[in-house]
Amino acid sequence: MKIPWFYFASPSTFYRLAGWLAPWFFGLAAILGAAGLYVGFIVAPTDAQQGEVYRIIFVHVPASWMSMFIYFVMACYCGVSLTFNTRLAAMMARSLAPTGAMFTFVALWTGSFWGRPTWGTYWVWDARITSELVLLFLYFGFIALANAFEDPRRGDRAAALLALIGIVNLPIIYFSVVWWNTLHQGSSVKLTGSTMQVAMLWGMLLMALSFWMYSIGASLTRVRAIILDRERRTHWVRALAA
Amino acid sequence: MKPHEFYIWMSYGMTALALAAEILALRVRRARSLRRIEEERDLEAQD
Numbered sequence: 001m002k003i004p005w006f007y008f009a010s011p012s013t014f015y016r017l018a019g020w021l022a023p024w025f026f027g028l029a030a031i032l033g034a035a036g037l038y039v040g041f042i043v044a045p046t047d048a049q050q051g052e053v054y055r056i057i058f059v060h061v062p063a064s065w066m067s068m069f070i071y072f073v074m075a076c077y078c079g080v081s082l083t084f085n086t087r088l089a090a091m092m093a094r095s096l097a098p099t100g101a102m103f104t105f106v107a108l109w110t111g112s113f114w115g116r117p118t119w120g121t122y123w124v125w126d127a128r129i130t131s132e133l134v135l136l137f138l139y140f141g142f143i144a145l146a147n148a149f150e151d152p153r154r155g156d157r158a159a160a161l162l163a164l165i166g167i168v169n170l171p172i173i174y175f176s177v178v179w180w181n182t183l184h185q186g187s188s189v190k191l192t193g194s195t196m197q198v199a200m201l202w203g204m205l206l207m208a209l210s211f212w213m214y215s216i217g218a219s220l221t222r223v224r225a226i227i228l229d230r231e232r233r234t235h236w237v238r239a240l241a242a
Numbered sequence: 243m244k245p246h247e248f249y250i251w252m253s254y255g256m257t258a259l260a261l262a263a264e265i266l267a268l269r270v271r272r273a274r275s276l277r278r279i280e281e282e283r284d285l286e287a288q289d
Contacts, residue, residue, distance in 0.1 A: 053246035
């Protein structure tokens with residue numbers, strides 16, 4: 001089956017498609033989130049070393065994953081936008097940035113509240129934590145730069161360049177626990193397998209899926225507002241708002 | 243949860259707050275965009 005990419009790349013078509021899809025993704029996020037919290041708080045046992053405080057990982061790890069994944073997807077959209085000069089790709093990159101920044105903030109916040117009882121401190125200038133903080137500043141920089149120009153297309157291009165340069169930070173975050181001697185623990189979940197107890201792993205994966213679905217729903221909802229702003233002088237938007 | 247309930251609830255509380263704040267921001271953003279379109283249309287109608 002041939003997918004008509006150009007048809008879906010049209011803002012007017014995508015506006016309607018996003019409006020139809022977003023509630024489904026929010027619904028899925030709510031169901032997966034409820035299941036993840038149930039497994040995380042009821043099914044998963046107490047950790048032998050950390051006690052109950054380890055349950056913070058059910059939001060901390062998925063938020064950290066999403067902070068990096070959203071940045072990667074945002075940079076891909078920026079690459080497409082710069083290469084093919086596509087309006088919708090730039091709008092999608094803009095719509096992802098606030099959600100990515102929110103998850104980066106949540107990852108840092110929850111990590112801090114997990115660090116205090118386990119390491120004895122809320123903050124340490126550790127390679128993993130510092131590079132995650134740099135990621136938050138990259139998101140802020142992207143949002144600020146995208147909105148700094150009167151002509152939104154110039155803002156798109158400037159922010160896209162920053163996003164593409166900033167992608168170098170992602171492997172630094174991921175491999176920081178391998179390359180440097182850090183206080184932050186190494187990865188418990190890898191593509192090759194996991195060292196975690198099964199219920200703990202499922203709780204974390206369900207929450208990660210929930211955050212993923214939420215991110216899609218939020219970005220689709222935001223891109224609709226961006227499309228309305230950009231296309232506000234077109235007939236189809238005027239007719240829509242009438 | 244004891245003795246670490248403060249850390250657990252601060253983490254989950256902030257996560258819930260951040261998600262709620264973003265959903266609220268999305269609604270406000272959409273309403274602002276629609277209002278802007280209506281304002282521009284009304285201005286053009288006056289001209």
